[in-house]
Amino acid sequence: MTVRINSSFPGGNIAVRSIDGKRIELSPDLRDTTTNWFYWYFEAEFGSPGEYEFHFDMPAIGTRGPAVSLDGGKTWHWGGGKVEEIEAFRYRHDGKAENVRFCTGIPYLQENWQRLHLPVTELCRSRQGRSVELFTHGSGPRKYLFSARHHCCEMAANYVLEGLIDTALNDPRQDFTLFCVPFVDKDGVENGDQGKNRAPHDHARDYGPASIYPEVRAIMELVMREQPEVILDLHCPWLRGGGTNETIYIVGVEPRDGQKRIDRFSAILEPESKTGNGIHYFQRDNIPFGSLWNTSANYTQGKTLGKWACGLPWRPLGASLEIPYANACDQSLTPELWRTFGRALWRAAHQYTAR
Ligand SMILES: [Zn+2]
Known part of the structure; x- marks a missing residue:
């Protein structure tokens, strides 16, 4: 297992389309939304260090890249790392925090x-x-x-x-x-x-x-x-x-x-x-x-x-x-x-x- 994706917590939202090594294909979970929209919030449990790429199939990443939390959603920083020209971001997992939360913006629940x-x-x-x-x-x-x-x-x-x-x-x-x-x-x-x-x-x-x-x-x-x-x-x-x-x-x-x-x-x-x-x-x-x-x-x-x-x-x-x-x-x-x-x-x- 390279990475496990979880959204079973308050505010969680993600649809995982595929995981291929360190490349993860995702979509916002639209549920009863009638148009495309861009909210998502998930936790990644990394199995091994390295550079991961998270790809979306619709506009879903803001100007400062994803918001990133290393403490289970208590504090957040902008992660940067947006892949230019496409709807994706990179995250280098250095082994410090195994579970990292990512969100479109800074959550408030x-x-x-x-x-x-x-x-x-x-x-x-x-x-x-x-x-x-x-x-x-x-x-x-x-x-x-x-x-x-x-x-x-x-x-x-x-x-x-x-x-x-x-x-x-x-x-x-x-x-x-x-x-x-x-x-x-x-x-x-x-x-x-x-x-x-x-x-x-x-x-x-x-x-x-x-x-x-x-x-x-x-x-x-x-x-x-x-x-x-x-x-x-x-x-x-x-x-x-x-x-x-x-x-x-x-x-x-x-x-x-x-x-x-x-x-x-x-x-x-x-x-x-x-x-x-x-x-x-x-x-x-x-x-x-x-x-x-x-x-x-x-x-x-x-x-x-x-x-x-x-x-x-x-x-x-x-x-x-x-x-x-x-x-x-x-x-x-x-x-x-x-x-x-x-x-x-x-x-x-x-x-x-x-x-
Ligand atoms: Zn509004």
Whole structure:
């Protein structure tokens, strides 16, 4: 045996097509995803030292190569080693750690969230019976809702949320109520699904009267009851390819007043993101409604949380914010950089609601 591939752990995902010596042919396990998508997460148990090649049959490797963990998924670094021009990466096994985990990006699972020791209540039960966490802090009149993992593979969003929560907890102005749903598609996160373009539609196309997911119905009820002034849904863009896939940006909305609120918020967020050594966000990177993929054709199945929220009667700021998987332009991203951006995001949101 040269290598054994395993994905039987939370978030695990891989389809092994063949193993021929040190050459391994793999695919992301698409499950109920209706299009190709690129999330995968597996552990390799190496039998002998040497250089291994992992080949994929679809776009599946980001700009910084795979994320690599030598301690069972606790800590991660970008592995580099992407084989030029083809969809493959190399890994030199030097015999130090026999079991090495590899993932498209840096994973974030329920066990990461539990390390924060934050008190949670249950938003609802998932369709597979898991408890979907709702974190609530404070009871002040300014209300905010932040969510992540409507698309369960978009893990960078949770590191941003960690920084945001930490800053909100330590904010001297405790005049607010903060609601966070860290894992909207909780089953998908723990099962290691793609989540994006799930049949018949995914969680981020489920807002409106025809909703099919208990998590989405529970969020709509929470929003209608609490009427937050800021409703921001954290996502990740496509895997790579320059342009907006490798920058932070906000997805524009159709109503003009909704877009004006996004513009006002963006103008606050840009300078906030540039204080300290974080990831710089530029308002010019936002994708207005009607451009690139952000057109009506992208929402025929249903609405995102942001698009649904921006038209509600009290006119909240409602939008999706996209956080890249591996790099913002030349900057390689890490959990700490994502958290730093989350801190800026909190400061900007709090400033946005100031009277
Ligand atoms: Zn998304």
